[in-house]
Amino acid sequence: MVPKTFEDLKSQEREARKKLIAGVARELFARNAFREVTIRKIAQATEVSVGTIYNHYSNIDELFLEVFLENGRQIIRLVKKTLESDSSRVLSQVCRVYVNYLNENMSFFQMMSRFILAGELTAKNLPKLDQTMRELLDLFEEALRIAGNRTNTRLSAHALFSALNGIMISYAKYPGRAAEESREHTLCLAEIIAENFELRESRVPVQDN
Amino acid sequence: MVPKTFEDLKSQEREARKKLIAGVARELFARNAFREVTIRKIAQATEVSVGTIYNHYSNIDELFLEVFLENGRQIIRLVKKTLESDSSRVLSQVCRVYVNYLNENMSFFQMMSRFILAGELTAKNLPKLDQTMRELLDLFEEALRIAGNRTNTRLSAHALFSALNGIMISYAKYPGRAAEESREHTLCLAEIIAENFELRESRVPVQDN
Amino acid sequence: MVPKTFEDLKSQEREARKKLIAGVARELFARNAFREVTIRKIAQATEVSVGTIYNHYSNIDELFLEVFLENGRQIIRLVKKTLESDSSRVLSQVCRVYVNYLNENMSFFQMMSRFILAGELTAKNLPKLDQTMRELLDLFEEALRIAGNRTNTRLSAHALFSALNGIMISYAKYPGRAAEESREHTLCLAEIIAENFELRESRVPVQDN
Amino acid sequence: MVPKTFEDLKSQEREARKKLIAGVARELFARNAFREVTIRKIAQATEVSVGTIYNHYSNIDELFLEVFLENGRQIIRLVKKTLESDSSRVLSQVCRVYVNYLNENMSFFQMMSRFILAGELTAKNLPKLDQTMRELLDLFEEALRIAGNRTNTRLSAHALFSALNGIMISYAKYPGRAAEESREHTLCLAEIIAENFELRESRVPVQDN
């Protein structure tokens, strides 16, 4: 958007600064355990005062949500691109892209856990979460359809989404395993999930020959 | 185990007290949000002092692990019983039993999240976690085999386990939904997961050419 | 005051803006608890920036003082009107008018408390406070005189002023009581204070022995 | 109370420590403006950690209330002693004792302001406040009766209590005056209040002689 007036400029700058904070926070979340990311640390990393953060976000959960949603938007972009490439086994590729992204943005689940399991979300912010979720599920649904899965596609999309998230919470950092080993394991499981959600003629035992 | 010596007796008692604490903590976790359960509250509920808890567990994560493992043992018992009943669609039933249990013991994931994603687990305790996981996965593997799934059964068991956990983190308390509604949704998704992990001849389009 | 020069005009405008801020702040204080009124909220309510407020008042207490004094001027106007009405029991009416006003402008005491008990007042501003106090006390003194109280009238005015303020701090919002109930209680106490400050022939027991 | 058991001893000690904190806080309040007394400073003054304070008081207002009530109990003791001394003009002496005490424990009103005007009091603590207030008012009522004031004594006690409090809020630290000067002024006003609440035959102008 090209600013038309001085006001526009200022509000654009403000928005940019706000995004900057969320961006730095996102990096922090990618590198650290969710519990260890505090407002003070975000402030330090952004080279901004604590108060400034509260000038942009009215509380910590609002900032978390912003990061969460930005993660969501990134994923949506990646998945969209994957769907557009007309390669074979699109579903498998979508699953791998998704799990791959999550491996590099670990805190995504811990936030999900916070927003969904612990319910730290105001009614005001709920629609934002819903909207992002819906967009992502639309894409999963499309991938399922392409893969030949044509019954209950919405519910199946939910199940697929769940299953991939579950891989992460269950194995992304399984204690005692090296990072790369874990990552490969999650990708391997993503592949299995994908296969199970594809229409699988080949897996049917040959019958009458 | 029948005590043979006075020492045995004392150590049995000690073990009993330790279990008592873990048991009360487990109830607390079932009824409350993970974040709200503190050492103090566990001490109060057990009618034991804070210090006593530290006499049995060297830190809070050791106690959490004990609770987690006890949860695991309960699940294992339930799944075993399900496998023994020779009804049809055993895999589906196993999935439902598992998800059902988790609905009533929500904190299970938050602990999983703590141990796996946040890595709060000492090397010393890792084997205990491993052992329980292995037992549970053995059962899932068996269920898969019964359902006709015969390739890569170990990895498939991992994938199934992941998928079911994912249902919980993604939808168990989806904000804005009533508890009963959420529960039904999770069971419905468990069923879809089960179907996708079963051998599904019926889903193959008729090939009459 | 009619502006004579351009300078006058500008300075008049400036003064008007200053009064505007104080006026809005006054409304805010009347409707909200003292502790909840912040510079930010005053700025928002005035539709002016925080910085602008600091252009007119060098700190928050200067603004508070302005509000306090404006409250004082309002009270003075009301009490004057009451004194001019040649009704009977003027002292009682003055007391009720005063307490009534305070019931609708609660923060008055909290400011008094701030200025007097906590001493948040610069030497520069002291004369303004003094001047307003003196005017109000003049009126109380006159009311006492009308009521027949003719000894130590200045000190009695102080005592009367104190007593009415004390009603508010002691009972204006006594916890557990409804607002209307509290208000009535304060008016009732104001009446008792008035009676005690009037010359009370009737209260002397008949001495027929 | 003489401790009977070891338990008694421990609980007595605990109680003593709790009182110690309140006592130190009371001194702090006597010497400093209410706003400047923080949990941290109380902890420092008591040579105790912040956490310890929260072991004894569940929040800051509970501690404030304790201090307030202890102030109240002290006043009650003093007023009682005054009533028991069979000197003349007991009411006047009661008023002076009360105002004198408050001069040495300034924060009393700021707490009153907090509890009464700002309503920072949980339902649970309300009865404690009520009880102390009632006891104090009983004494004021008795003083009024002794002074010959026999109508509406309860309401009059309220009015008297209010009036004396008002002296403090209005003049205890009137800016620009020396401490001793202010103190004398408050005592002088207390005397005037007392006179006005006494039955005053002498003040009645001689009528028909």
Place this chain on the structure above:
DNA sequence: TATGAATGAGCTTTCATTCAT
């Protein structure tokens, strides 16, 4: 003169852990 984003010291409160008894 008006703006309002930035500041940061300071607030209350929490809670796993320690240790003298």
Place this chain on the structure above:
DNA sequence: AATGAATGAAAGCTCATTCAT
């Protein structure tokens, strides 16, 4: 072995004030 008071670092958040634009 059991106790539970003491600890204190660290959390989220507030708000009067400043200052570059």
